[in-house]
Amino acid sequence: MLEEFKYLGREKAREVVITNTNKIADMIERISPVRPDKCPPIIENSDKDLRQICYDKAHSMYGPDLPEPVSSRLERELNSIIGNGFAVMYIIAQKLVWKSNEDGYLVGSRGSVGSSFVATMSGITEVNPLAAHYYCDKCFYSDFDSELVKSYAGKSGCDMPDKLCPNCGEMLKKDGHEIPFETFLGFYGDKEPDIDLNFSGEYQNHAHDYTEVIFGAGQTFRAGTIGTLAEKTAFGYVYKYFEEKEIHKRRAEMERISQGCVGVRRTTGQHPGGIVVLPIGEEIYSFTPVQRPANDMTTQTITTHFDYHSIDHNLLKLDILGHDDPTMIRMLEDLTGIDAKTIRFDDEKVLSLFKDLSALKISKEDLDGCDLGSLGVPEFGTDFVMQMLRDTKPKTFSDLVRISGLSHGTDVWLNNAQYFIAQGNCELSTAICTRDDIMTFLIHAGVEKGLAFKIMESVRKGKGLQENMEVAMREAGVPEWYMESCKRIKYMFPKAHAAAYVMMAFRIAYFKVYYPLAYYAAFFSIRASSFNYELMCLGRERLEYHIADYKKRSNELTAKEQDTLKDMKLVLEMYARGYDFMPIDIYSAKARYFQIIDGKLMPSLSTIDGLGDKAADGVVEAAKNGKFLSREDFKQRCKVSSTVADLMAELGLLGDLPISNQMSLMDFL
Numbered sequence: 001m002l003e004e005f006k007y008l009g010r011e012k013a014r015e016v017v018i019t020n021t022n023k024i025a026d027m028i029e030r031i032s033p034v035r036p037d038k039c040p041p042i043i044e045n046s047d048k049d050l051r052q053i054c055y056d057k058a059h060s061m062y063g064p065d066l067p068e069p070v071s072s073r074l075e076r077e078l079n080s081i082i083g084n085g086f087a088v089m090y091i092i093a094q095k096l097v098w099k100s101n102e103d104g105y106l107v108g109s110r111g112s113v114g115s116s117f118v119a120t121m122s123g124i125t126e127v128n129p130l131a132a133h134y135y136c137d138k139c140f141y142s143d144f145d146s147e148l149v150k151s152y153a154g155k156s157g158c159d160m161p162d163k164l165c166p167n168c169g170e171m172l173k174k175d176g177h178e179i180p181f182e183t184f185l186g187f188y189g190d191k192e193p194d195i196d197l198n199f200s201g202e203y204q205n206h207a208h209d210y211t212e213v214i215f216g217a218g219q220t221f222r223a224g225t226i227g228t229l230a231e232k233t234a235f236g237y238v239y240k241y242f243e244e245k246e247i248h249k250r251r252a253e254m255e256r257i258s259q260g261c262v263g264v265r266r267t268t269g270q271h272p273g274g275i276v277v278l279p280i281g282e283e284i285y286s287f288t289p290v291q292r293p294a295n296d297m298t299t300q301t302i303t304t305h306f307d308y309h310s311i312d313h314n315l316l317k318l319d320i321l322g323h324d325d326p327t328m329i330r331m332l333e334d335l336t337g338i339d340a341k342t343i344r345f346d347d348e349k350v351l352s353l354f355k356d357l358s359a360l361k362i363s364k365e366d367l368d369g370c371d372l373g374s375l376g377v378p379e380f381g382t383d384f385v386m387q388m389l390r391d392t393k394p395k396t397f398s399d400l401v402r403i404s405g406l407s408h409g410t411d412v413w414l415n416n417a418q419y420f421i422a423q424g425n426c427e428l429s430t431a432i433c434t435r436d437d438i439m440t441f442l443i444h445a446g447v448e449k450g451l452a453f454k455i456m457e458s459v460r461k462g463k464g465l466q467e468n469m470e471v472a473m474r475e476a477g478v479p480e481w482y483m484e485s486c487k488r489i490k491y492m493f494p495k496a497h498a499a500a501y502v503m504m505a506f507r508i509a510y511f512k513v514y515y516p517l518a519y520y521a522a523f524f525s526i527r528a529s530s531f532n533y534e535l536m537c538l539g540r541e542r543l544e545y546h547i548a549d550y551k552k553r554s555n556e557l558t559a560k561e562q563d564t565l566k567d568m569k570l571v572l573e574m575y576a577r578g579y580d581f582m583p584i585d586i587y588s589a590k591a592r593y594f595q596i597i598d599g600k601l602m603p604s605l606s607t608i609d610g611l612g613d614k615a616a617d618g619v620v621e622a623a624k625n626g627k628f629l630s631r632e633d634f635k636q637r638c639k640v641s642s643t644v645a646d647l648m649a650e651l652g653l654l655g656d657l658p659i660s661n662q663m664s665l666m667d668f669l
Ligand SMILES: [Zn+2]
Pocket: 136, 137, 138, 139, 140, 141, 165, 166, 167, 168, 169, 170
């Protein structure tokens, strides 16, 4: 450039080319499309409140003088949470969960938040991460270190035998799942917490609205996502373009061009439960523009324009997800009057569902060859997990937690634990099932705590073991198969998540054993995705006929038919247990929910093939206005199609309604 300007003379050229350009560069301030700073919302007194809430709860359970394991864990966690400025996140989660509980819906915790005892004491999770222990909530006796308790190291408190309080004779409470705090906030307790919660799907919108109450109207936004162009679609665009222009291109060239389009923004959407929080006093536009998802101007939803990943270092994102388990539990509580929180996690009959059919009093011949009672128990009813149950024969709650860990990992069961158990290297109780197992096991084996944490992190991310890790493990006498198992793992579930899932599943399983009609009503209303009145509700024989038909065509079933087959198995189980459906009564049936009437189940209107949720609502509304005069009248008032009305008539659900009003008038004359 100096060469270009040399006509100005040496000095002037330097000034123009070097001095002035630098001067301009220095005058420009650095800007970034996203702000660099962190702006968490502020809730006054979070630190103090969190401490207070936790101690109040701890004292209510363990008495005025807290046992050492309780006070030391609580202090250690509170210091690191408050010291790192995370108290506000706990308080937000606490407010959301308490509100949901108050409104009658349990909340399930996801991810590793159940590893935090502060999360337990503040009511965010039901999982108690202390080691197995007994406590008396009457006289505050506790037992954390007797020989009996110690023999349950690594297991759950509810696995231990019942015991009476040696001081006052009251039945002792059993709790604890032994989960290290490190899995949640890292070894130094400074990892940003990610609190994900499973609200009832029915309640999710209320929880979203409640964030506006906590943070103020207009301070919360749905987390926006960006959908990008996938390879196949990109190729389709390119192909179509040349076809329309009648230009001939070789496939290789079209592939080359489409590579240039892959990853380009195609549309925008929203995270299923992500809420981004703007602190009071800040302007959202200093972080991101806002918009409506997919530019749909008719929706009320406002999302961040930037993908939330690009701004989640600035603004807090809450995961308020919807899940079926809390909805199931609410319906079961409503139907039975049982408080699901009082269900014990050591009920023998419930545990037996995971190894045979004895609690259901049926045989495998009754159930199309299925030999377990866990069909329709969340996460335990799939073919994959049921095979796992047969291979591992769980006996206790903590065994189920281990199986849940195995089934949610990648390369943790197949080609790994399954093999080592079959080889006799380990049993279910000693196999690696969750991330936390690795850290706990290694510390017990004598590996230094910091290194044990690093090994856990490396293995759970699928990075295997480094040289120095193997050396330390060998020195501590860790067996070779264990190291081989570590190396094969690609992804692992946290134990806290497994424990939270199993608690929900166990409660639902309890109702399956003791309140069968309520259970089937709830399952068919909420969980069954392809329930079909015509195929399933006309008696066991008809059902068996259809099952045989579906199985004959098993290779050509559509995805929906495969779902139907799954639902049919549960209906078969219900028939085998001696329960029956009653025909739908168009005047008293509900749109979406099954009802228990006179010891039988009345299916919902939406189980009729072709009758969608909206049409089912229409029938309920129309039925409120009195008797239908004819099929024609039924069709018009309910706004259902002729096909559906004809099917209902065929199924005998329209009774003896005449075809049209006119005919009824004729009859009358
Ligand atoms: Zn006592």
